[in-house]
Amino acid sequence: MGSYLSSVAIPSNLPRPSFEQLFRKELGLKEAEYNLVLSRFVVRHFQKRTFLLNAGDVSTGKFYVNSGCTRSFVLDRKGKEHVLFFGFEDWWLADFESYMTGKPGKQFIQAIEDLELLYISKPDFHALTVQVPALHEWFEVRQKKMTFAMVDRLIEVKTMCPEERIEKLARARPAIFQRVALHDIASYLDIEPGSLSRIRKRMLGEHRIS
DSSP states (O other): OOOOSEEEEOOTTOSOHHHHIIIIIISOOOHHHHHHHHHTOEEEEEOTTOEEEOTTOOOOEEEEEEEOOEEEEEEOTTOOEEEEEEEOTTOEESOHHHHHHOSOOOOEEEESSOEEEEEEEHHHHHHHHHHOHHHHHHHHHHHHHHHHHHHHHHHHHHHSOHHHHHHHHHHHOTTHHHHSOHHHHHHHHTOOHHHHHHHHHHHHHTTOOO
């Protein structure tokens, strides 16, 4: 795992509203259960360009993105980067295959903005799922949704034209072109950077994306 700036116990007033929304409202946790969940997280700060994980590391926990943005990517045999996804506020980060299996991961996860993350170790999360049954049920549902999302992502790359992929991303993440480098977006969309730039300029002229 990459080095980070600090790791401290989480203050009760730090998580974003969506963090509390997830655990207190969506999962219906009582005050004592929510405080128990909160007590297992620690705050970690990473500077821009720092690696949270490198290929070959074992994911021993997961991160909730309180603020900032990351990119997750893999390298092919020629050393070319292929961006899998970006992690924005309210996302969960890990190499989830490594997290589930305990084997070395394949992904690099890098900060592309300064980050404030909430971290929980795998043993602590497992303990919480025993103590708070609703958390176990949520995790099972989330794993299924992640599988469906990966299939949808593959279908998108295989069936949508570049313009459709750009337009869909711009609708889903309106600020992404202000926060993420164009070459990383191109890698994520499986489009050459020059082609992305030309298509985006044309679409902006047509007012089809922000």
